[in-house]
Amino acid sequence: MAVKLRLRRMGKKRQPVYKVIAADSRSPRDGKFLEAIGLYNPKANPVTIDIKEDRALYWLSVGAQPTDTVNSLLRTQGINLKHNLLKSGANSEEIDTAMENWKKLKEVSAAKKLSKKEKKKETGTTEVKGAASEEKVEQPA
Numbered sequence: 001m002a003v004k005l006r007l008r009r010m011g012k013k014r015q016p017v018y019k020v021i022a023a024d025s026r027s028p029r030d031g032k033f034l035e036a037i038g039l040y041n042p043k044a045n046p047v048t049i050d051i052k053e054d055r056a057l058y059w060l061s062v063g064a065q066p067t068d069t070v071n072s073l074l075r076t077q078g079i080n081l082k083h084n085l086l087k088s089g090a091n092s093e094e095i096d097t098a099m100e101n102w103k104k105l106k107e108v109s110a111a112k113k114l115s116k117k118e119k120k121k122e123t124g125t126t127e128v129k130g131a132a133s134e135e136k137v138e139q140p141a
Helices: 053-063 070-077 080-087 092-123
Strands: 003-012 015-024 035-043 048-051
Touching: 003 035, 003 053, 003 070, 015 048, 035 053, 048 053, 048 070, 053 070, 053 080, 070 080
Parallel strands: none
Antiparallel strands: 003 015, 015 035, 035 048
C-alpha cells in the first residue's frame, strides 16, 4: 500500500481548513485515511500550521510520500531537515544543534522581510517587477 501525506479539505465555503493526513494513495481526497497528523489554516492571519512532528517523522520514516504542498509545510516547520538528519544517521546532539541553527536562520530571514516591508511603508513607493527602466544608456558609435 502506497501511503501519501496530503491535505484533506474541511471547513465552510470560501473558508477552507485542511487536515494533514496519512492516506492510501488510491483513496479519494476527502475519503478514508489512516491518521490525521496536523492542521493547516491558510485563511488565518498569520497562517496556522500545526503538525505533530513525531507522527510526521514516523510516516516519513516508513516511506510515506508527501505531496508538494505538504512537503512545503513540513519544510516550513523544519520537519524535513530533522528527517534528513535522522536518515543520515546523525546523533541527537547534532540534530539539536542543527535545529537551533535553522531556527536562528528562520528568525533572521523573518526579521529581514519585516524590515523590508517597513521600509516600503516609510517611502510610500511600490515596486513594480519587470517595469522598464527610464534611464537611457548611450551606445558607443
